[in-house]
Amino acid sequence: VDFSSFTNVAQEHSSIASERAATALQLRSVLRDVGFFYATGHGVDMRLCNTVLAEARGFFVETPQAEKEDISIHKAASGARGYQRVGQNITQMQQDQHEALDLMRELPAHHHLRQRSACSKHHMESFALANLPHGDFNQWPCAQRNPCLRPAVEKYISQMLNLGDAVMRCIALSLGLPEPFFRSFTDDSFWNCRLIHYPARDGDRNSAVEGDGCGEHTDYGFLTMVHSDEVPCTRVNRACLQICDVDGQWVDVPPVTDAFVMNIGDMLAAITNGAYRSTPHRVRAPIMPQPARVSAPFFFEPAYDAVCAPLQDIDFSACGLFPSDASSTFNSVIYGDHLYSKTSTNFVV
16 A cells, blocks of 8 residues: 555645545555555655664674663563563463564653543543553663664654554545544554564474464554564565464465555454454564564554544445444453553563
C-alpha cells in the first residue's frame, strides 16, 4: 500500500482527495481479509532505519552480558522497560529465543494522569489509571559505549509517530470516518519501540517448536510497523516472520527493501468489532549458517487512558464490512489496563 498521498505534505493538490480515497479503499480490503501489509511511500528516512538496526546489533552483540543486565527490565518499576535476556520473554507459556530492549512513552511530570485529583471516578476504577504501573522511565544502554544509539532511536521514534498518524488517517477514511477521527485516541499515544535480536540457532526445521524466536501472538494496540534486516530463516529463504491466514496456514512475510511490514492490533480489532483482523503471527529463529536477525518494531498505540470499544459511528454495510455478530466479543477496555494484563505476565523472573 502506497501512503505517499498521506505522508507527502507537498502533495496537497486538487486530486489528493481522490488519491487518498483510492488508497483507503485498497487498505480496507487488506485489513478486512489479511490484517498485514507492506507500506511504501511512508516518508521515513531509510538511512536512519538502517542506522537503528546497526546500532541495535552493536548493542546486542558487542556489549558484555553483565552490562546489558545493568538495565534489565527487573530494575524497572514497571518490569517492562529495559533489556530482556534470551528466553526472558514468554509467549503462550514458551520462552522466546530473542533478546530485546523495550522502550515506551514516558509520562512527564505535568501529565494529567500524574495529577491524581484530576482523574474521574471512572478512571480511578481502572487499576492502570489509579496505579500507573507503566509510569516509570526508560532505561538506555550506556552512552559511553553506545553514543549513537539513543539519538538514532529517538529520531526514529519521532518519524514513526508521524507515519503512524498518516496510516491511522487512512484507516479512518477506510471506515467512512473523518480523516482525523483517530487523533482523539492517538494524540497522546502510549507508543512502544522494541529493538530485537534473534540469534541464529543450530539445526533445520519446517515448523515452530518450543523456544522459537517469538511464538504465535497478536499485538496489543492499534498499529505495528516493522523494519528489519533481510535475513531469511533458512538457506532455502523461508522468511522469519510468518502470519496465520484465515485457513490456519502459516504464510511467509519476507522483508521488502524500503518498505515497512505493518499489521493492526487488538484495540483496532475491538474498535471495528472484528471487521478488521488482528492477525496471529510468529517469528522463527534464523537457522545457521544464516546470521542473527535484528528488527525494530514500532507500536503506534492509543493513549494510556483511551477507552477502546466497538464504535457506533461506522456504517459497516456502506463500507462493505462484516463486524462480529456478537458485540460482546469485544468489550470496552481502557488501553492501560489491556497493556498491563499483557506485560504483567510476559516475562520470566
